[in-house]
Amino acid sequence: MKKIWLMISCMVLVCAMAQSKVNVITKSIVVYPEKEAGKIARIVFNADSKCGLLFIIRDSKGNIVKTLSSILNEAGQSFIDWDGKDFSGRIVEEGDYSVSVVTGISWALDEKFGIKGRIGIETMQIKVTDPEKIVFKVPGEIKRITVGETEYYKSDNLSIAGPNYVIKDGNIQINPTGGAKKDDIVNVEYYNPFYLENPWAIDVDQAGNLYVLYKWKTASMKYPATTLVKVSPDGKKIVDDFGSDGKIGPFSGHANQVTVNEKEGRIYICATSSHGTGVFSLKTGAFLYEIGGWFGSGSSDPRTTVYPAGIAIDKTGTKIYIRGFSAYDRTKEKDKGFLYRENPIKHSGYAPLIDNYWGPSMESARQPDCFYASSYYSDISKIKDTGSGFSELYNVHINGSPVGMSLDADTEVLFAALRTVSGEIAVLHDTGFLLNELWRLKDNELGPTHAVKMIGEYLYVVEDGASPIGRTLEEMKKANVNPAGKNRISKYRLIFDQEKDVCKITVKK
Numbered sequence: 153m154k155k156i157w158l159m160i161s162c163m164v165l166v167c168a169m170a171q172s173k174v175n176v177i178t179k180s181i182v183v184y185p186e187k188e189a190g191k192i193a194r195i196v197f198n199a200d201s202k203c204g205l206l207f208i209i210r211d212s213k214g215n216i217v218k219t220l221s222s223i224l225n226e227a228g229q230s231f232i233d234w235d236g237k238d239f240s241g242r243i244v245e246e247g248d249y250s251v252s253v254v255t256g257i258s259w260a261l262d263e264k265f266g267i268k269g270r271i272g273i274e275t276m277q278i279k280v281t282d283p284e285k286i287v288f289k290v291p292g293e294i295k296r297i298t299v300g301e302t303e304y305y306k307s308d309n310l311s312i313a314g315p316n317y318v319i320k321d322g323n324i325q326i327n328p329t330g331g332a333k334k335d336d337i338v339n340v341e342y343y344n345p346f347y348l349e350n351p352w353a354i355d356v357d358q359a360g361n362l363y364v365l366y367k368w369k370t371a372s373m374k375y376p377a378t379t380l381v382k383v384s385p386d387g388k389k390i391v392d393d394f395g396s397d398g399k400i401g402p403f404s405g406h407a408n409q410v411t412v413n414e415k416e417g418r419i420y421i422c423a424t425s426s427h428g429t430g431v432f433s434l435k436t437g438a439f440l441y442e443i444g445g446w447f448g449s450g451s452s453d454p455r456t457t458v459y460p461a462g463i464a465i466d467k468t469g470t471k472i473y474i475r476g477f478s479a480y481d482r483t484k485e486k487d488k489g490f491l492y493r494e495n496p497i498k499h500s501g502y503a504p505l506i507d508n509y510w511g512p513s514m515e516s517a518r519q520p521d522c523f524y525a526s527s528y529y530s531d532i533s534k535i536k537d538t539g540s541g542f543s544e545l546y547n548v549h550i551n552g553s554p555v556g557m558s559l560d561a562d563t564e565v566l567f568a569a570l571r572t573v574s575g576e577i578a579v580l581h582d583t584g585f586l587l588n589e590l591w592r593l594k595d596n597e598l599g600p601t602h603a604v605k606m607i608g609e610y611l612y613v614v615e616d617g618a619s620p621i622g623r624t625l626e627e628m629k630k631a632n633v634n635p636a637g638k639n640r641i642s643k644y645r646l647i648f649d650q651e652k653d654v655c656k657i658t659v660k661k
Contacts (some may be wrong), residue, residue: 257649287324443489558606595642
């Protein structure tokens with residue numbers, strides 16, 4: 153197996169795990185899936201170590217018709233079967249199909265994005281040589297300046313507070329009467345290349361524009377507010393011809409998930425008014441209407457979407473699934489589109505939460521009537537819309553507290569952000585009857601991750617800046633998880649290590 157290694161200065165490349173060498177024994181198979189009931193294509197292979205494997209089946213035009221996966225707990229010979237059906241469960245057309253095998257995954261920062269692959273909070277340190285003249289320049293908007301335990305400067309909701317500094321023409325001068333001494337270290341936190349406090353959820357359109365929900369809070373606010381900002385594909389500026397100076401909001405609710413639907417030209421934002429899901433114009437950012445909300449007797453009223461903790465779109469119909477769980481016709485406002493409500497998760501159904509902030513916790517599946525839901529400090533479930541309620545098809549326990557997810561519909565590979573001490577992303581495959589965790593993507597430069605978005609060959613990773621209290625904090629301490637993320641969004645290029653066309657399957661009817 154040929155391993156891919158990339159050594160570039162300042163670029164991160166982290167291999168998920170040691171990759172196995174796989175030898176596919178079966179080279180050619182002919183199957184008659186319709187004439188010979190029960191006959192399947194069996195691919196036999198050898199692996200030299202414990203590993204996760206993804207098999208990709210393509211037609212003669214190179215289109216992916218099906219993916220299969222296998223988790224091997226030890227080295228040796230094994231096999232995997234294909235029943236001749238595609239993702240939708242239909243028997244494929246007659247013809248030749250090629251099989252490739254992916255043995256591992258790694259990633260590399262896209263240094264063309266933002267500042268060397270990231271946007272958000274950066275830090276710098278300056279050593280005091282002359283307490284009478286502490287002057288320096290920061291290449292971004294300052295969040296906080298501290299010297300030891302003393303906070304010299306704090307930006308609170310974009311407003312400036314603190315008597316111990318002067319800013320002029322981008323230069324910062326600390327007041328010498330503030331108490332800084334020779335050899336003290338000045339710590340500076342700043343937003344680079346633009347203000348982006350506590351990023352929470354993300355979606356990306358086909359042109360590469362980012363739609364980011366971020367949370368902020370002033371000292372006088374009891375709860376945080378949320379704003380959506382549209383960011384250019386290169387991550388270097390805000391797209392200011394959208395909304396108001398590139399932003400929608402702020403929302404007083406705990407808005408926690410954003411979904412862009414380019415076909416409809418709409419943006420769906422979960423919990424823009426505590427209980428409702430806001431619908432906005434993708435072109436202008438203008439508010440259109442709200443789905444769900446608080447009705448009748450409140451939480452006991454089935455129409456009420458109580459503090460919705462996530463949303464997923466039925467991409468072939470008009471339904472929207474709102475965590476609670478409720479099904480609504482998304483073309484109708486308020487309670488006019490209500491269909492039904494039911495919680496199908498019985499083992500650990502509460503959504504990922506940090507104090508009173510929810511989600512993001514849902515993702516649409518490839519099948520039009522299914523979606524995924526993550527449960528904080530626990531599982532990921534696949535849920536089916538039965539037409540009158542919801543049914544959990546299967547679930548997988550994930551070590552590392554899964555939060556936001558993103559699906560690559562071409563391969564049915566699901567990426568899940570994990571709230572671990574150093575950043576990790578779980579890479580899973582939906583086999584149609586279970587979720588296989590194949591690999592972990594790791595980068596020690598990341599803090600706890602919160603949301604992901606996979607588009608094309610790239611994966612966007614969100615690190616929030618939340619510091620919870622109460623039960624959630626205690627649970628994270630027990631799990632040795634640092635609760636605070638690093639307030640950033642990173643863009644990685646995904647690299648799959650694979651052998652192509654290791655086997656040919658001829659389907660005849």
